[in-house]
Amino acid sequence: MSTKKEAMSENQINLGEFLTKNSMTIALVIVFVLFYFLTGGRLLYAQNMSNLLLQNGYVLVMACGMLLCILTGGNIDLSVGSVICMVGGMAAVMITNRGISTYVTIPVCILVGLLAGIWQGYWIGYVRIPPFITTLGGMFIFRGIGRLILDSKTVSVQDAAFLNIFTAYIKIPGLDTDARILSPLVVGIVVVILIFYSTISSRANKAKKGYRQNSALSDFGRSVLISAVLLFYCYLLCQYKGISVMLVWVVVVCLIYHFITSKTAFGRYFYAVGGNEKASQLSGINTNRVYFIAYANMGLLAGLCGLLCLARVGSVNGATGTSFEMDAIGSCFIGGASAYGGSGRVSGVIIGALLLGVINMGMSIMGIGDSWQYVVKGGVLLVAVIFDVVSNRKSGK
Amino acid sequence: MGDIILEMKSITKEFPGVKALDNVNLVVERGEIHALIGENGAGKSTLMNVLSGTYPAGTYSGEIYYNGELCQFKTLKDSESKGIVIIHQELALIPLLTIGENMFLGNEKRNKFGNIDWDLTYNEAEKHMRQVGLNESAQNLIKDIGTGKQQLVEIAKAFSKDVKLLILDEPTSSLNDEDAKMLLDLLIEFKKNGLTSIIITHKLNEIIYCADKATIIRDGSTIETLVKGVDEFSEDRIIKGMVGRPMDDRYPSRAHKVRGEVSLEVKNWTVHHPLYHEKIVDNNVSFKVHKGEVIGFSGLQGAGRTELAMSIFGKSYGTGISGEIYLNGKKVDLKNPQQAIRSGLAYVTEDRKMNGLILGESIRFNTTLARLEKVCTRGVIDTTAEINVAEEMSKAMGTKTPSIEQKTGNLSGGNQQKALLGKWMFTEPEILILDEPTRGIDVGAKYDIYCLINQMVEDGKSIIMISSEMPELIGMCDRIYIMNEGELRGELDAKEATQEKIMSYIISATD
Numbered sequence: 001m002s003t004k005k006e007a008m009s010e011n012q013i014n015l016g017e018f019l020t021k022n023s024m025t026i027a028l029v030i031v032f033v034l035f036y037f038l039t040g041g042r043l044l045y046a047q048n049m050s051n052l053l054l055q056n057g058y059v060l061v062m063a064c065g066m067l068l069c070i071l072t073g074g075n076i077d078l079s080v081g082s083v084i085c086m087v088g089g090m091a092a093v094m095i096t097n098r099g100i101s102t103y104v105t106i107p108v109c110i111l112v113g114l115l116a117g118i119w120q121g122y123w124i125g126y127v128r129i130p131p132f133i134t135t136l137g138g139m140f141i142f143r144g145i146g147r148l149i150l151d152s153k154t155v156s157v158q159d160a161a162f163l164n165i166f167t168a169y170i171k172i173p174g175l176d177t178d179a180r181i182l183s184p185l186v187v188g189i190v191v192v193i194l195i196f197y198s199t200i201s202s203r204a205n206k207a208k209k210g211y212r213q214n215s216a217l218s219d220f221g222r223s224v225l226i227s228a229v230l231l232f233y234c235y236l237l238c239q240y241k242g243i244s245v246m247l248v249w250v251v252v253v254c255l256i257y258h259f260i261t262s263k264t265a266f267g268r269y270f271y272a273v274g275g276n277e278k279a280s281q282l283s284g285i286n287t288n289r290v291y292f293i294a295y296a297n298m299g300l301l302a303g304l305c306g307l308l309c310l311a312r313v314g315s316v317n318g319a320t321g322t323s324f325e326m327d328a329i330g331s332c333f334i335g336g337a338s339a340y341g342g343s344g345r346v347s348g349v350i351i352g353a354l355l356l357g358v359i360n361m362g363m364s365i366m367g368i369g370d371s372w373q374y375v376v377k378g379g380v381l382l383v384a385v386i387f388d389v390v391s392n393r394k395s396g397k
Numbered sequence: 398m399g400d401i402i403l404e405m406k407s408i409t410k411e412f413p414g415v416k417a418l419d420n421v422n423l424v425v426e427r428g429e430i431h432a433l434i435g436e437n438g439a440g441k442s443t444l445m446n447v448l449s450g451t452y453p454a455g456t457y458s459g460e461i462y463y464n465g466e467l468c469q470f471k472t473l474k475d476s477e478s479k480g481i482v483i484i485h486q487e488l489a490l491i492p493l494l495t496i497g498e499n500m501f502l503g504n505e506k507r508n509k510f511g512n513i514d515w516d517l518t519y520n521e522a523e524k525h526m527r528q529v530g531l532n533e534s535a536q537n538l539i540k541d542i543g544t545g546k547q548q549l550v551e552i553a554k555a556f557s558k559d560v561k562l563l564i565l566d567e568p569t570s571s572l573n574d575e576d577a578k579m580l581l582d583l584l585i586e587f588k589k590n591g592l593t594s595i596i597i598t599h600k601l602n603e604i605i606y607c608a609d610k611a612t613i614i615r616d617g618s619t620i621e622t623l624v625k626g627v628d629e630f631s632e633d634r635i636i637k638g639m640v641g642r643p644m645d646d647r648y649p650s651r652a653h654k655v656r657g658e659v660s661l662e663v664k665n666w667t668v669h670h671p672l673y674h675e676k677i678v679d680n681n682v683s684f685k686v687h688k689g690e691v692i693g694f695s696g697l698q699g700a701g702r703t704e705l706a707m708s709i710f711g712k713s714y715g716t717g718i719s720g721e722i723y724l725n726g727k728k729v730d731l732k733n734p735q736q737a738i739r740s741g742l743a744y745v746t747e748d749r750k751m752n753g754l755i756l757g758e759s760i761r762f763n764t765t766l767a768r769l770e771k772v773c774t775r776g777v778i779d780t781t782a783e784i785n786v787a788e789e790m791s792k793a794m795g796t797k798t799p800s801i802e803q804k805t806g807n808l809s810g811g812n813q814q815k816a817l818l819g820k821w822m823f824t825e826p827e828i829l830i831l832d833e834p835t836r837g838i839d840v841g842a843k844y845d846i847y848c849l850i851n852q853m854v855e856d857g858k859s860i861i862m863i864s865s866e867m868p869e870l871i872g873m874c875d876r877i878y879i880m881n882e883g884e885l886r887g888e889l890d891a892k893e894a895t896q897e898k899i900m901s902y903i904i905s906a907t908d
Contacts, residue, residue, distance in 0.1 A: 209781065264776050265769040272766055275755035282713055282744065282752055283767035283820075284735035342757050 035362030046240035056357035057250040058305045062328035064257035065301035068294040071270040073341035075131040079138030084321035085146035087306030092155040102161040110303040117299015125292030147318040156315035166311030169241045181242040188234030192227040258346040274341030334384040402427040408459035417443045419617045432604040435614035449483045450476045480561030497522035497535035525553040545576030563594045581607045601632040613638040648872030651851040656688040660859045666720035668708045691860040693874035701883035702863045710744040711737035741827035753817045756806030761787040768824040790819035811842030830861045867896045
């Protein structure tokens with residue numbers, strides 16, 4: 001009798017742990033289902049699902065960079081939106097007004113973004129100016145420079161080479177014709193095979209070394225769930241134009257940053273500095289350099305985002321990118337990054353960005369105005385962080 | 398018996414894993430200066446925090462009678478309303494506010510509209526400042542007056558609260574001799590007007606100078622109360638009471654195997670304070686340690702030992718550092734902790750929570766942090782190798798934990814210390830600097846750490862141990878250096894060292 005009770009309470013603990021660990025994924029599913037019904041199913045239309053990732057692609061890219069800044073101690077970069085305006089504006093002017101080649105423009109523009117990041121990273125990392133102030137300054141400076149470059153006009157880009165690099169849809173000969181598109185499904189199946197292969201090999205490896213591992217049900221259940229969602233998404237892409245180059249850019253960036261933060265020594269230093277800067281310093285970590293790189297890297301990604309935005313919208317003006325940084329910051333915090341630094345994962349950030357994206361898209365489909373979208377987004381952000389803080393307090397951290 | 402103002406009866410206070418106070422009794426008569434003495438960590442400050450309500454009634458056992466009345470203070474405010482005011486070692490003044498603002502902080506003088514009445518504030522402030530002989534304008538900023546005067550502001554603040562029983566925790570530790578004497582004279586002056594004071598200090602000459610009685614606390618228990626004019630009231634007598642614990646076999650023995658080669662030699666090492674550049678923290682310190690040797694650094698808090706160790710460890714403390722470091726006879730320049738680690742140095746901090754561990758991360762994460770490249774191939778962490786070394790270290794240190802994935806913040810003090818040691822053993826140091834390695838941990842864990850030290854020196858490594866526990870140094874070291882006020886005051890062979898000898902080196906230096 002008593003053993004039964006114990007077993008039950010253990011199950012409850014596991015359930016509770018499961019809920020806290022995956023709270024944002026569950027929230028995403030709930031919000032998704034909610035909007036699916038509220039929009040009468042239109043949310044799941046192939047075109048909408050394809051656009052969900054493309055519209056929020058720049059947010060995901062920015063959020064990867066922002067995560068590194070936040071990891072160092074809850075520090076944020078306010079200048080991202082302005083850097084996007086400056087770099088996007090520069091690219092538009094170079095291509096449209098000056099007729100400079102796309103292949104020169106792209107590296108130069110990304111370099112300019114990096115330089116903006118280096119500028120801020122230097123002050124933050126080596127002179128220890130508070131990040132909030134440094135990037136607030138940057139926010140004004142780069143916005144101003146962006147407007148100077150644009151001469152306060154709207155500049156559009158029609159250059160096919162440029163647009164192809166960012167917004168075209170991939171057509172694989174043999175798989176994709178005008179009548180039917182198969183490449184997303186093929187890619188999806190390949191990825192699913194890879195997922196199962198890695199699950200099986202990691203389990204075998206752990207078994208061989210005798211490490212504790214999760215139950216087969218949870219490991220494979222997870223793989224099956226991810227695969228199902230992925231295949232369904234690929235199926236939808238097949239029905240609407242296929243895979244966009246933009247999607248490839250975004251996925252590659254997310255994968256790179258996931259790898260850096262979870263697998264490399266370099267990535268671990270961000271967690272160490274955010275967890276305890278003094279202890280990190282005494283462990284021989286160059287903490288100044290960690291701050292510097294976080295912000296230099298943010299500039300680099302902001303530069304890339306400038307190009308992505310320009311390609312997606314087709315034009316840039318002095319107001320482009322306004323408050324974009326807030327979407328990135330919001331995604332990080334909703335995705336479970338700690339406001340005090342030291343914890344947060346790329347996978348969480350992706351969930352956070354998608355959650356915001358689904359809310360935006362759902363409300364837009366329903367015809368609810370911008371103003372209400374702000375109210376709801378703000379509410380979601382606040383609830384997510386309150387949940388994080390309160391649940392951490394309960395677990396006695 | 399005279400008129401008793403305060404009686405604390407069988408006070409017992411426990412912290413998780415540590416009994417800080419065990420059945421402590423204290424009787425203070427009205428109008429006397431009562432000194433409270435004991436080594437660092439003996440429980441003096443804890444006792445005063447119990448009295449002032451910083452540790453609220455209910456978190457300790459025992460009774461406090463104040464003016465014959467049983468008191469159960471829940472907060473600092475409760476005790477202050479009765480006229481008990483405590484002045485802490487670290488001054489609780491806000492540098493960028495004026496003297497007057499500081500004096501009435503949280504207790505502001507208001508006019509009938511509820512706004513602050515500045516005229517009244519500064520008037521009252523200056524009135525109390527005159528009482529303590531402070532002739533400043535109350536509108537001066539705290540940061541613009543010296544530490545001596547800041548101490549007087551604290552006392553004036555106590556007067557503004559209508560103090561009957563004044564408690565001073567190490568009031569002279571940051572003062573020069575002249576200011577210190579002035580402060581003590583002031584206390585004697587106030588005594589004539591009926592003020593009762595309890596003074597906590599390490600400086601025995603001050604106790605002889607001003608105190609009427611001295612209560613000695615050791616290891617959380619009251620040992621004795623000496624009364625001036627009745628008992629022998631001398632420094633020697635007090636030292637005997639402070640350190641007179643029996644030395645039993647708390648230290649594992651080792652076959653002495655100090656080798657000839659000097660592994661680390663430091664010459665003429667001078668360090669300045671990181672913020673106040675003109676202040677010298679370590680002055681011209683020279684020492685050396687051989688292979689297979691344990692050396693100790695003894696001294697009071699603030700003697701400059703931690704600062705010495707950290708400045709040697711890749712200049713992680715201080716500015717204007719000068720002097721020379723020789724490793725195995727070769728002169729080196731260690732510019733940052735990374736270079737120090739690579740040269741075979743390791744510094745295990747005294748403050749494991751603030752400077753040692755990343756509490757939100759696992760044992761595994763912390764173990765490899767200081768030498769992460771050892772488990773990396775081309776910058777990518779080999780998770781399997783990392784898990785292996787973390788488990789190995791955890792086992793070697795005897796860390797008690799369900800798993801190496803446990804957050805270090807959830808470990809007990811002793812296990813945190815072992816995790817921290819594991820982190821530094823992983824760097825494979827030749828010279829291990831241990832700063833208060835056994836602070837706040839239980840006897841069993843202490844013994845484990847001593848065994849580990851013995852193991853290291855047996856392997857020909859060198860250990861530098863900083864400790865405030867003299868028996869520990871005498872029990873574990875081959876040689877002991879004694880520091881005070883940033884200077885090396887003596888060197889003793891452990892065989893001839895006694896606590897009295899060490900203490901007398903420290904005391905003589907303070908005069």
